Each structure stands twice: as C-alpha cells, then as structure tokens.
Amino acid sequence: MGMLTRLRVRLASKLLPLLRAEIWRIGQVGLELPTVYLDRVAIATIAAPVVSDDLCVAHPELHQFTAVLAAPKREDLDAHFCEVLAYPEILEIDIRLGRPMCDGKAYREDAEGGKAALRAGQPERNCRHGIRESWCAICRRQEEERKRAAATVIDLFDLVFPILQPPLGDDFDNPIAFLPSQQLYGFQREGVKFLVENDRALLADEMGLGKSIQTIVALRILFRTGKVRNCLVVCPKSVLTDWERKFWDWAPELNRLVRVSGPAGHREVLWKTEAYVYLVTYETLREDLSCTVRKGDNAEDVARRQFDAVVLDEIQKIKNPSAQITQAARTIDAKIRWGLSGTPMENRTDELVSVFDVLKPGLLHYGDPVYKIKNEIKRYMRRRRKKEALPDLPEKVYHEVWLELSASQRAAYERAKEEGVVELNKKGDALTVTHVLQLINKLKQICNLDPREEESCKLEYLKDELDKMSEQEEKAIVFSQYPEKTLARIESDLRDFGPMRYHGQLSQNERDRVVQDFRNDGSKKVLLMSVQAGGTGLTLVEANNVFHYDLWWNPAVAVQAEDRTHRIGQRKTVFVNYLRTVDTIEERIRNLLAAKRQLFDEVIDELSDTDLRTSLSEEELYALLDLKHPNRKGKGVDRNKEPAAFFDSMSPTEFERLAADLYEAMGYHVRLTSASKDGGIDLYAKRVTDTGQTLLAVQCKHYPARKVGVQTARELYGVMQTQPDITQGVIVTSGQFSTECRDFSKGKRIELVDSSRFAGLCMKHGVAAGKRQKTETDDRNRS
Amino acid sequence: MHEKHEHRNKMVGFLHLLLTEAKDGFLSALLVTDIRGIPQEFRCTRPVKPTAIQQKLYGDKLKPYIAVNLCGVPLVESLENSPAAILVREKLLLGVRPFVEFPVIYVEKSGEAIEIQSVGLSNGGLRLKIESPGGRFQPVSCETHPDFHEDGETISDVLKEISENLDPLEPFGRILSAVKVIGQKDDRFV
Numbered sequence: 010m011g012m013l014t015r016l017r018v019r020l021a022s023k024l025l026p027l028l029r030a031e032i033w034r035i036g037q038v039g040l041e042l043p044t045v046y047l048d049r050v051a052i053a054t055i056a057a058p059v060v061s062d063d064l065c066v067a068h069p070e071l072h073q074f075t076a077v078l079a080a081p082k083r084e085d086l087d088a089h090f091c092e093v094l095a096y097p098e099i100l101e102i103d104i105r106l107g108r109p110m111c112d113g114k115a116y117r118e119d120a121e122g123g124k125a126a127l128r129a130g131q132p133e134r135n136c137r138h139g140i141r142e143s144w145c146a147i148c149r150r151q152e153e154e155r156k157r158a159a160a161t162v163i164d165l166f167d168l169v170f171p172i173l174q175p176p177l178g179d180d181f182d183n184p185i186a187f188l189p190s191q192q193l194y195g196f197q198r199e200g201v202k203f204l205v206e207n208d209r210a211l212l213a214d215e216m217g218l219g220k221s222i223q224t225i226v227a228l229r230i231l232f233r234t235g236k237v238r239n240c241l242v243v244c245p246k247s248v249l250t251d252w253e254r255k256f257w258d259w260a261p262e263l264n265r266l267v268r269v270s271g272p273a274g275h276r277e278v279l280w281k282t283e284a285y286v287y288l289v290t291y292e293t294l295r296e297d298l299s300c301t302v303r304k305g306d307n308a309e310d311v312a313r314r315q316f317d318a319v320v321l322d323e324i325q326k327i328k329n330p331s332a333q334i335t336q337a338a339r340t341i342d343a344k345i346r347w348g349l350s351g352t353p354m355e356n357r358t359d360e361l362v363s364v365f366d367v368l369k370p371g372l373l374h375y376g377d378p379v380y381k382i383k384n385e386i387k388r389y390m391r392r393r394r395k396k397e398a399l400p401d402l403p404e405k406v407y408h409e410v411w412l413e414l415s416a417s418q419r420a421a422y423e424r425a426k427e428e429g430v431v432e433l434n435k436k437g438d439a440l441t442v443t444h445v446l447q448l449i450n451k452l453k454q455i456c457n458l459d460p461r462e463e464e465s466c467k468l469e470y471l472k473d474e475l476d477k478m479s480e481q482e483e484k485a486i487v488f489s490q491y492p493e494k495t496l497a498r499i500e501s502d503l504r505d506f507g508p509m510r511y512h513g514q515l516s517q518n519e520r521d522r523v524v525q526d527f528r529n530d531g532s533k534k535v536l537l538m539s540v541q542a543g544g545t546g547l548t549l550v551e552a553n554n555v556f557h558y559d560l561w562w563n564p565a566v567a568v569q570a571e572d573r574t575h576r577i578g579q580r581k582t583v584f585v586n587y588l589r590t591v592d593t594i595e596e597r598i599r600n601l602l603a604a605k606r607q608l609f610d611e612v613i614d615e616l617s618d619t620d621l622r623t624s625l626s627e628e629e630l631y632a633l634l635d636l637k638h639p640n641r642k643g644k645g646v647d648r649n650k651e652p653a654a655f656f657d658s659m660s661p662t663e664f665e666r667l668a669a670d671l672y673e674a675m676g677y678h679v680r681l682t683s684a685s686k687d688g689g690i691d692l693y694a695k696r697v698t699d700t701g702q703t704l705l706a707v708q709c710k711h712y713p714a715r716k717v718g719v720q721t722a723r724e725l726y727g728v729m730q731t732q733p734d735i736t737q738g739v740i741v742t743s744g745q746f747s748t749e750c751r752d753f754s755k756g757k758r759i760e761l762v763d764s765s766r767f768a769g770l771c772m773k774h775g776v777a778a779g780k781r782q783k784t785e786t787d788d789r790n791r792s
Numbered sequence: 793m794h795e796k797h798e799h800r801n802k803m804v805g806f807l808h809l810l811l812t813e814a815k816d817g818f819l820s821a822l823l824v825t826d827i828r829g830i831p832q833e834f835r836c837t838r839p840v841k842p843t844a845i846q847q848k849l850y851g852d853k854l855k856p857y858i859a860v861n862l863c864g865v866p867l868v869e870s871l872e873n874s875p876a877a878i879l880v881r882e883k884l885l886l887g888v889r890p891f892v893e894f895p896v897i898y899v900e901k902s903g904e905a906i907e908i909q910s911v912g913l914s915n916g917g918l919r920l921k922i923e924s925p926g927g928r929f930q931p932v933s934c935e936t937h938p939d940f941h942e943d944g945e946t947i948s949d950v951l952k953e954i955s956e957n958l959d960p961l962e963p964f965g966r967i968l969s970a971v972k973v974i975g976q977k978d979d980r981f982v
Contacts, residue, residue, distance in 0.1 A: 113835030175829035
C-alpha cells in the first residue's frame, strides 16, 4: 500500500508539434487500484505558434511545465483547459492577385483616310464636294476643327502616340514614314542628324535648301523618342501657313498643331490648348509676352513660355538686341533651341551675338573678335550653300508654298464666289462649263490680288523671298496667266528689285530690250512674265528662281515656263515655287489635278501634254464650286428665280425665320427675339468653338424694293456698343445696301449680307423657307 | 473562324509583358497597328506587384498567371479594334489563346530558337518561318499555341504581308519606350 501511493504514471514521454490545438482529456483510468484520486494536474504550456517566412509553423520555443493546478473536479476539466490554454491567433492572409486596371486609347486618324490611305494606295472615297477625301481642303479643315474641339487635353496616350509610330528608317528611307514624293537629299539627312544631336543649333543653309523640312523631320525624331512633348515655332507671318502645311505633309502624326493667331481673346485660349506644336509669328509672340517685355506692366503674359523645344525661323529678325521681339524670344524657356536663317548675319557680328544670345546665352559677347566668334559658333552652326549641296540636288527643285488669303482678299473672294454661284444657278439648264470656268478664273485672280484693296498674300511672300534672293545675288522670273490683272498691278510693289515686265503688248524691240536688261543689269532682279508672250525659244538662264503666281490647268505649260531658265547654260539648280492659297478654288483644283495626275503618271507619260480641263468631268468642274449639275434637281431655293424675286413672296416674319434657319445650318444656336424687338435685333446666333464664343446680333431687313440705309447700320452699331459680348453685327436684307451704309460698316464689325449673298448662302447650306414653323414658338418663348 | 479573320480589317496586335522598373512586378501592353506598322490602338495595364507571400504561394505559376489571366486576356478583351493576329515575344503569353478569338502567335528571330526543327510541329505548336520579301528584315520564326495549329495557316499570309513593310519584332521596342514615358509621367504605371 505505501508503494502504490507513491506511484507516478507517466502519460507522455514527449510532446510533438501539432497542426491544431488539441485538448487531451484523461478518461477513466483503468487501474484496479484502491482509492485512486487525482493528486495534481500539471499543464504544459507552450508558446503560441508563429508563422515563419517559409510558411512553416515553428517549433515552439518553450516547453515547460509552468502551471500546477489544484486537483480540479473532473467535470470542470474541459472548461478549465479552455481558460488556461493560449490559443494561437489565426491570421488571415489574402493571397489573391487582383486584376489590374487597363488604360489606353484607339487612334483613329490614320485609319480613317487622310495621308495613310494615300500611302497605302488604297482606293479612297470621294467626299461630298466630289473630291477625294484626303485632298479636299474644306473637309480637312472641318475635320481639323472637329479634332481641335475634341482635343482640349493631350492625355498620356496622346503623348506616346509619336513614340508608337514606325521608325523613319536609318536613312529616312522607310517608305511608310514618308510619302513617295518625299525624299530627303543627302545634305538634308545630314542636317536632320545635326539638329537631333544638338540641343542648341543654328541651321544656316542658303534659302531653298529645305531648312524647315529638315527641322520638321528632326522634331519628328525627338517626338518619337519621347525627348520632346511640345514645341514652339516662331516665324514670319508670310510663311505661317506654309509651316502648317509642311507639318501636315512631313509629320502627320503631330496632328495636334495650334496656330496662335486672331484676336487677343482667342489667342489666350489657344495658348492654353494642349498641342504638340504651337505656331506663332514674332509680332504675336511679342504682343502676348508684352508684360515681360515691357516690365512693370501689371497685366499677365498671355503666351506660355515653357516648351521642350523652340524653333525660330528667320532668326535674323532678332538681330537687334534691344528690339522687343528679341526680348520676347529671350523669355522663352526651352531646353532645345534651334534657329533657322539663310542670312544669320547681315551687316555686323553683333547681329550674330544677338542671335546666339537666344540660342546659347553666354557663348558670345559683344565686342568679341571675329576669329573668336567663328571658333565658338562652329560646333553650333551648319551652313550649306547651294553649290555645295548641288551634287545632291537635282537640276530642278520644286516647292509648293501655301498661303492664307489676307482679310480683304478673303472677303472679296467669298463675295465673288457667292454672287457668282447665284448667277450660275440662275442659268439653270443653260449653264455650261464655260460659265463655270469664267467664275473659276475670276476667283483665281482674287487669289492673286484683291482688285479693290490691292492686297495680296502672294505678293507679301514674294517680296520676302526676293529680298533673300537678292542678298545671294540671284534672279527670279514670276509667271502668271493674268498679265494685266496681276503682273501689271504688282510691278510697282516690287520696285526695290528692279522689276521688268514681258508681255504681249510690247513690240519685238521692246521685248528684246527687256531680255537684255534682265540678263546684263545686276539691279534687275525679277522679270514678270506672261507665258503666252514668253515664247518657246527664250533663254533666261540668268535666273534660277521661278515663281508660278497662279495655277496652270496644263502641267506642260508650267514646265515650258520653267524651261526658260532650266536649259543649257544654266549652272545653278533651278528652284521652282508654286504659290497657292489655302481654302480656295486653287486648293481644290490643285488637289483634283494631283489626283488626276497621279492616275496619268500610272498610265501615261509624266509630261503628258494634256489640258486637264478637258479631262475633268463636268460634274467635277461643277463640284469645284459646289454646283449641282444642271440636269439634277436640287433642294431648297429655286435657282431659276432672281434672288430678290425669290424673297418677294415672303413676309418679314418668314424672312426672319429663313435667316434663323440659315444660321442654324451654319452651326449656330439661334434665338429669335420677341416681337417687340430687342434693340432692333431680330435674332442672336451663338457658336462655341475651342477658340471661344461667337455671338452674332442679326437684323433682318426685308426690303426687296429698296436699299438699307446707314441709319440701320448706326442703330446696330449702337446696340453692339451696349452689349460687349456681341462679336459681330449682321444686317441681312432681301435687297441691297446704300453706299453710305457700306462705308459706315467698314471696320466696325458689321457684316452686310445682301439678297444675292443671302440667296447664295441659303443654296449652299440647303436652307429652304417654311422649315422653322414648329420651333418658332419655342424660340420666342425662350427669348 | 478562318474566313472571319480574312475579312477582318488587316491589323496586327503586339502583346508584351514587361518588368516594372524596380523589378517588383509586371505590367503588360498591347499595341495594335495596321500592316504597315502605323499605330491604331494602344492599351496598357497598371503594374501587378505580388507580395512575398504571394510569390511563395504561387511559385512557378505566378508569372504565367499574371501574364495571361491578369494582364493578357483583359487587354485583348479591352480592344476596340479586331486584329488579324496577336504577336507575342514570350511563349507563356500563348496561354492567352484559349481565352480569345484571335490567333496568338509567338515570334522570335530565326536563330534564337534552340529547337533543331525550325518548321513543322514541335512539342508545342506549329512552327513557321517567315522570310521578309527582298530580305529587308531578318526572317522570323513563329509558333502557335499547341492546341491551335490552324492559327498558323490562318495568318501566314498576314505575317508575310507584315514583313513587306515592317520587322515583326520592331514594335515591341516601341512598346517598351512608350511604357517608359508613361511611367515617367504617371506614378500609377511604375
């Protein structure tokens, strides 16, 4: 008995790691022993399990008997163990991998016609103007406006769009990167590489060697490598449109291009529009940075000043260090700065110092000796002369220059077009191709020169080019089909260049004298020539610059003209410049002819001597002026009626409604005023674009039998003074305007729309009377 | 299905799996171009950065899972354009094929392949060699998903047409550059 009382029963020899907590309960002890009782319960405690880095449960560190309990009652054991045992905390570890967000963009531009379709050689549809979609200037302009309206922000995926483009090729020879007609000469490829490799550079090639094209291709590379996200191009006004056009041709993926021009309010919006490229003139830049330039002005600068790259075309314009345009150029902050100029230094080395003060501040100093200047600028400047580039250059270099009509030219052009179309439509079935060609001729003449104001965008460009050429001691010939209406009228403006005119009215002796003087007299820099009088035998190799002032129907005529200079005896490359105006009949014809010519080149000789007027169908000719073929019935205004007669049958209210319909068709939101009139205004027409808001205040004067007098214009002007948000006043009449009314309205933002013009606009936009009745009530309620 | 692809507007997709700059995750991008290589659409995922535990638990399955299920398939599904084929530079991206309707083809430079057999059926899919007309670009070897050998026949003409204008491997470099710039501009893509 004494021995049993001291018996110890060992229940376990060791504890093993358990996957889960377990409670062992001692059940009945099968011992036939008298009076067995629990003496003590010792609970082994172990450390809580720890999840190690390799997801294994570590062996507990402690293994000790720490708790000795008094003998509990059997039925309390479970509860007792629950209280004292430390359960490990179970961690919840989420091991799922979540799906990431996807971002991105579909780029549609190239896929939907445009240059890409031309490059792919895919057949392209005709637009509603009867011209291939990619060639139609009106469709393109509308598309650009639509894109610009949608593109107020460049997002991340727009930013990488240039980077995602295919490579240009090691030698810029990737056929899909450039159009087939676009080839870079060897010296140009070298020029592009020079620009790409130099953040600060002056490209000083002689004029005509393609500085702007080299710059655009270099920019294309920088955009594609992500080094540049935006760029400012500053240039003279005469080449603004040409730059825009060249970007379109040579870098189509840089399709967010903003031309900063127009009224100050518009420019402020344009500077804030996100774009790859900003185009601006020196004068506009100076104005929009006027605060910084003038110093002390409390107004804020309108222009932005921070860009990744800035290009200054004709950089010699900032040769004067104290000029405001120079100061404005200096404020631009860009890590890449390129200057372009055929004549970076005209008179003194200080001019070069001023130029480099913008390109590379601190490189040169005023008063530096010539040898030092030469040495310092060597690595930043590249200059090739035509004779050096000659091995690469062909005998003839063609250059198409695109210009924007001046304001007065545009007004004259639109007026002539609308009135002309009305007249043509009146002819009905008697309309012939000859009538159409007559109007086309008239419009082409206006593209050359506004007959009333004598303004000409082509003349401005020509003067700039002649200026550069005369510094290089070169001569030019200017060809036009209109010796009296164009050449005679521009002659006096070119007097600084000793112009001579060669035309059919001259006697043979006079013609010979003109030719001799032009050949031998160095002060005679330009010859104005009518091709009809030029003859086929004339040799004028003294000139190596040719300007085609207007568009030829027959390509062979242009070639014949150029061949006055391009023949035996010519030692220089001949540079042929075609002067064109955007958004005019010239652009439409040119595009149509280019499309036709492309077809000819595939089938017939390149020098096919075919007058393409005969190869254009009647429908195509009519489509140039948005005319319907006489056999087709049109909608809207009855063409057979005189415009005034058409309006005769209308009541004043119907006339107002027609005007409202017209402005709605032109994209305006229109509000007719109440019957009691709103200061004499019959309707307000509002249009919001990315450049701002346009609000027109329109007075409708249904006066088929009399003229609208000056009093009406005065009243309208008075209302405009009290409502500064009115952008322009318009007076629409079913009759005509008095001379006093026209004179008063000039320069006062008042547009006069007479019966012919109104009828023409209605026809153009397919607006007919009687459409508006059901909306009139709503509009009147809103007014 | 083959006819459907023939009539489709000819576009090609390039699907790429990329390491993040810190090498702590993956992201994927998909560029769709026309057969001349001009971009039509670009899609990109945000990075997937697995934790240490996830890396352990997924083990070898991690990269394929991220590449195919998390990035590849959603990217293809997000496309607005329908490419004739999608080219990939990692074989594991062939795993996208069973989940999408477009042929998915692995491409590599001829000569990179370690298999002795350069054309015909391999242990995986159908292998093809595509020569660039005129030798303009280096020839490429292509491989289909093992269960979709017919993809090779379907798109061999498309691949030949691509090779006239475009090195089929070149767009992957553009994707890399674009993703880099995106990462510089937006932290969410780092």
